[in-house]
Amino acid sequence: MSPAEKSAPKSRKRKSDAATDGDTTAADAPAPKKQATKKAADKKDPLPDLSEIELPGDDDMSVAVWDTGDIVRTKIRAMLKKEGVTKAVFLRTIVKAAYPAGSDHKIAPNLLTNFRNKKGPASGDTSSVFNAAYVFFEKLRVRDGKPKTKMREEMEEEWLTGMDTKQQLDGWVTCLAGEKPHIDKYGKTRFH
Template sequence: MPAQKRTSTDMLDPAIATGPDKENQTVVKAALPSGNTQKSCDEIRQEIRQFIASGQMSANEFQRAIDVSPRSYSEFLSQEGVKGARSATYRNALKFFNGRSGGPVMPLAETQPAATAVGSVPKRAKKNQPASPAAVDLSDVQLVGDEDGSVQVFETCDVVRRKIRAHLRKTGVTQAGFMREAAKAAYPAGTKRLNANSFGEFLKKKGPTAGSSGAVFYASYVYFEKLRIKNGKPKDAFRLEMEKLWPNGFELENAANGRMWCGPNQRPWVDIYGKVHFS
């Protein structure tokens, strides 16, 4: 009996969803090599970040390589734990890395020693000059809403102020440097810059909602959120409570910053989470 020809449909790898509705298609689990244990979502997230940081591909190039949308990619990287297990980014990235035979991804700087001229004496490494904490490359960390400056916020102004002050106390961090890095993180297209006067005014304010409508608060939050994800740190208890109380994100145009109508013998007050109450 003559062998049947395999059609292009038969040869299509089911592990990578394609087409206009690829984000909603059921993705078949890729077969792993014998003896290999399937990696968790967090392991794949870390592997993606290391791969992008190595310079072998940009984030956009990697998205095209595994055939996923920027939204799917951003959502998966912003999640933690088992969240994202059904994401096309997780499945396709898992297959991508399992198909690589080069071993762990190492930054190019660690695999390519600097060339020296023949006969020249290599320069001795300078001591006591740690890299500036403000100069962290956050370009590989993307949040939902990055593209139009609508990232949901889950911290109060007071919390962000404390984080800013603690960050500015670090060796090598300057206010000007932090403002540049925060603006770069929050507005990747370079559409906005932070003003030194506005920055100073924000730090002087007090209260969970004071300064919530300004660019300093938003940009600083996005910077610290991306830094948290970059460093693989978990969310603290206050942050988790904020997500419960503000499921759609903290209100930047908060009612507590304006006038409110009160009934007889009522007095408004704001709790530490920025919620308005009447007593």
């Protein structure tokens, strides 16, 4: 066989006009629709919708925070242990509780992981997870009619207008020679 008679090697790529053999019905037919599962429709949301409960500062997202990062992390851990509560469900619920109705704000799962991995009362104080989770848990406390804890009352005395969530509280501190800064259980920097 001469080189001119040899056919060109076949391409492994699929041709868009490959269905020219008269088999156009398979190419033109739409894919079958998936049936909605009854399981998803019957599922009850594992966390309550607290968006109807109003807290002072809810309208402009300036709710005063009177829990430390450690307290909020403890509450988050307990909530995530409940059956049916996944990280995604929890994040959607706290966004719905903390942000105005109709908001398309989302909190990425890695922010939840980062916040949960921190340690210390002031660690993570600027995190959107901290603020949204606090609002959710406070609305839950109000809905259930539970009293304030002793620590919460102490926090209200220490932080008259609520814990600072705009500035990082566990960052750099300038002090005099001989002073040793530390963060107390309320998230405040003290010197001794």
